[in-house]
Amino acid sequence: MGTRDGGVLPRPSRVDGGGLLTAPASPAASAGLVRGDVDGDGIVSVVDALAILTSVVGKALPAGWSADPQGDVDCDGSVTTVDAAIVLASVVGKDVSGYCVGQPLVGGINVVPDSVFVFVYDTTRLQATVTDPQGAPVTSFTPEWRSGDTAFATVDSTGLVTGTGTGATFV
Ligand SMILES: [Ca+2]
């Protein structure tokens, strides 16, 4: 989901003895995730409404589907039958502009620190905060970390960075 990828180093200077790591803002990281698209196929459809209802009654959804918060299309903080009804209303062309259905789920990802230095074999931890378009924290995402060049630094699934060589990369 919140994948940090790509980007340009603001100061691409080589660093002796370790890796300089930076995490530039990457709004595109969450492209495609919108409110109402529970199955993640890029469109808000009847399937999504049924998935919301499935979730509301406590049944498991297929792997990769997520009703919370994707299914919360009125942005009231919970996924209910009202959300399913709003999705259905949008599918049949009703005016649902008063709700947040179809809006991007993630407004941004903030990573701190945005630039760090680590010695080879040393480690440091990055923290990512995902926010919605209104700036409120979204806690249901687990950021996915990747190193731009594992010759300089690696990063594990928790954001723990290990210096592996002399140079600079991004995470
Ligand atoms: Ca869908």
Ligand SMILES: [Ca+2]
């Ligand atoms: Ca709701």
